[in-house]
Amino acid sequence: xxxxxxxxxxSVILCAGPGAPACHAAEPERAAASTSAAPxxxxxxxxxxxxxxxxxxxxxxxxxxxxAVAAGVVILxxxxxxxxxxxxxxxxxxxLPYEMALERLEDIRTLMQPAGAREFSIAVSxxxxxxxxxxxxxxxxxxxxxxxxxxxxxxxxxxxxxHQSLLGDFLYQCxxxxxxxxxxxxxxxxxxxxxxxxxxxxxxxxxEASTVQEAxxxxxxx
Numbered sequence: 689x690x691x692x693x694x695x696x697x698x699s700v701i702l703c704a705g706p707g708a709p710a711c712h713a714a715e716p717e718r719a720a721a722s723t724s725a726a727p728x729x730x731x732x733x734x735x736x737x738x739x740x741x742x743x744x745x746x747x748x749x750x751x752x753x754x755x756a757v758a759a760g761v762v763i764l765x766x767x768x769x770x771x772x773x774x775x776x777x778x779x780x781x782x783x784l785p786y787e788m789a790l791e792r793l794e795d796i797r798t799l800m801q802p803a804g805a806r807e808f809s810i811a812v813s814x815x816x817x818x819x820x821x822x823x824x825x826x827x828x829x830x831x832x833x834x835x836x837x838x839x840x841x842x843x844x845x846x847x848x849x850x851h852q853s854l855l856g857d858f859l860y861q862c863x864x865x866x867x868x869x870x871x872x873x874x875x876x877x878x879x880x881x882x883x884x885x886x887x888x889x890x891x892x893x894x895x896e897a898s899t900v901q902e903a904x905x906x907x908x909x910x
Contacts, residue, residue: 785822786892789815793885805872809865816884833859847891858883
């Protein structure tokens with residue numbers, strides 16, 4: 689500020705001298721220069737610098753969203769864990785004879801084609817024979833149908849005795865397809881499969897000793 693005041697005094701002294709007209713002529717130019725060189729401040733900034741983009745409102749999640757998501761994740765994890773344990777226990781548990789037979793009867797659905805009638809009859813017959821061996825401890829797989837049905841009259845298993853006629857029809861039909869080349873429709877195959885399934889379900893539960901003995905006494909003599 690002192691330097692500015694000194695410069696002003698000097699200019700006044702100079703302007704009072706012989707060159708006063710020229711000095712007065714230069715005063716408007718100085719005024720214009722000082723005006724243009726005025727320090728820039730907030731008022732001197734252009735109007736485009738004062739206008740800023742309007743921001744949209746900030747979205748805030750409701751307070752219940754995060755707890756709900758966390759609870760859903762926990763429920764899903766528990767459900768997956770229970771499914772995993774159920775499948776592991778199911779694989780670890782030894783299947784009963786009737787459970788194995790029912791699973792195999794479901795698996796042979798892929799063989800139910802007219803061109804594969806022989807393969808289907810062999811498979812369904814082997815399932816029933818294997819089930820009888822495991823369930824009743826009776827040798828069946830290496831015996832002919834006639835031998836098995838003849839010995840069935842002397843069995844102490846009432847379930848086998850009660851289903852002698854059903855087993856006979858089932859095994860003979862399988863033999864006709866296997867050895868005589870008899871054709872089967874899809875309906876015939878499904879009927880054989882359902883017959884085998886019905887026999888397995890009917891004989892799945894263990895029998896009481898008294899019931900077995902009564903059924904054995906009621907069998908006709910050979």
